[in-house]
Each structure stands twice: as C-alpha cells, then as structure tokens.
Amino acid sequence: MSALSSSLAFLIQALGGLYIMAVLLRFILQLVRADFYNPVSQAIVKITAPLLNPLRKVIPGVGGMDIASLVLAFALQVGLFYVLFMLKGFALAGIPLPAVLLLSLKELATEVLNIYMFSLIIIAIASWVAPGSYNPGLMLLHQITEPMSSRIRKIIPPMGGLDFSLMVLVLIIITLKNFIAAL
Template sequence: MGAGTQALVFLLQVVFGLVVFLFIVRFLMRATFVDWRLPLVHVVARLTNWACAPLGRIIPIRGRWDLAALAAAFLIEMVYVLLIGTVTGRSFGVGVVFIALAETLNVLLDTLFWLVIIAVILSWIQPGYNPNLAIFQQMAEPILRPFQRLIPPLGGLDLSPIVAIVAIKLAQILLVGPLAGFAQGFVPPMGM
C-alpha cells in the first residue's frame, strides 16, 4: 500500500470514526436520560439528525432506546468498510456486515470505557457544577450503578469504576474479538 493510499485510509478512519462516535454518543445520551436542553446535547443532536430523523421513521424511539442512532452507526460502519475495500482493492464479501457490527459494538464499548474514566476524573477535579461536564457523569451513572450495588464503597472509596472498566474490557474480548474473527472467515485472502 502506497503512501497516498495509507493517507486516504487514515483520513477515512478519522472521519468515519468521529461520525460513528457521535451516533453512539447520541444513543447513550438518550439511554441515560441526559437533559436534551443542554448546549452540548443540542450539538450532538444537530450533527446526527440527518440520519436519525429518517431512520427514526422506520425504527422509532422506544422509551430511552434510540435504536435509529445505533442503526445509523452500523450503516456508516458498513459504508466505511466498503470504502476501505475500494481504496485498498479488497473485497470483504458478506463479511462487511459482521465487520461493521463488530466495529459498532467496539465503538460502543470504548465509549462506555471512556465515559467511566472521564466521570472518575471529573469527580476528582470538578470544582463546581458545570452542566456540560455533568453530562459525562449522568451518562456514566447507569453504567456504574449495577457495579456500585455489587461492590459498596469501602471506607469512602468507590471501587465500582475499576470493576466496570474490567467488565467493559472483558466484554470487548469476549464479544468483539470472536465477532471480528467470525467476520474474517468471510473475507477472501488477498489476491483472490
């Protein structure tokens, strides 16, 4: 692969990665009941409405689950994989669906991981209430709640974020890894 192709693949990775991330964040904001009147939430909504509004007619929001945002993330991942195949001269066959599914799940779990990390850091350094920073804690709270029930604070020290991080990373290993491996079974070897 030449330098131009590598540069194009890198740019596609960055652009499509950010777009998919925005849709995952939208899904998580709805799932965690973040206040939709906040400016940061408005930005995410405006940047993702172009796909979520039409998909929302097919896949309506059910309570807290904005499945149209997840579907948009998945479809964008499929387009990304197809573009990478075109740029690199590879055919992914039916594997496109499974690669896109694995990547969407991976971005979702990575986002959960970083939400927990950011919420922990903000709990240490946040001097006062800031609605845009509180979004991160609101989004992390439902992730941490089951672990907080499982492991109560010990001497004022909350160990639930550590357990949550371990669980998220285990889910990536146990779910994303095998799914990606399964997807590779559909990808023809190079040169075929």
C-alpha cells in the first residue's frame, strides 16, 4: 500500500467514521428524546439531514425509534468497509458480503458503546472541573446517559455525595466491548 493510498484510506476512514458517529448520535438523541433546540443537536440534524431525510420517506420509524438512521449508519459502515478494502488492493468480488455485514454490525455496536463511554468520562471530568456549569454539549451528554445512570442509581444510590453510577456504567460498557471484541 503506497503512502498516498494509505493517507487517503486514513482520511476516508476518519471522515466516514465521524459521519457515521453523527448518524448514530442522531439516533440516540431521538431515542432519549433529547432537546433538539440545543445548538449541538441542531448541528447534528443539519449534518445528517441530506442523507437521512430521503431515507425517512421510505423507512418509517417504529415505536419512537428512528429506524432510517440505523439503516443509514449500517449502509454507510458497509460502504466504508468496501472502500477501505478496495484501497488496500482487494478485488470487489473477493470481499465476502456476510463478513462485511458482520464486521459492520460489530463496528456500529462498538461505536455506540464508545459514544456512551466517552460521554460518561466527559461528564465525570466536567463534574470535577466545573460542577454545576451549563454547557450545551454537556447538557446533551447528560440527556444521553441519564436514562441508564438513573437505573443504576436505583440500585446503588449516591453515597456521601459521590455518584458511583457512572463508574458502574463504564465498567459495564468495557465488559460489553470486550465481549464484542471476542466475537
């Protein structure tokens, strides 16, 4: 693989991964019914709208879940794998579709877990550095993680002002990521 194709592969993987993450974030934000008037939410909506809106006309939502965004993220991930394989010199016919589909599912599941894990880490650091401060990004991260952390708080309530739910969730996410990696 030449230096140019290696650099191109890196650029495509980075930009493709960021766009897929934006589509997954849009799904998560709709799932948790986050504030869509938040500037960060508005940016995610504007970034994902060109590809997602036409797909929504064909694929309806089910039970409050935006299935079109999941289908878009999956299709983009499959396409990204094929482009990266072709840049590495593989023939298109030599790339088995079932393997790419499974790799794509695995990658998307890992990406969702990464979104949650890094959200929890950012929330924990922000609570130490600037407790009680308002930031639109932090508010969205709280809205994303609160449905899960509130369930953990029912089992393990805050003790002495310390909330262990974030730590428990990070441990659960790391365990799930290890399980997915072992598949």
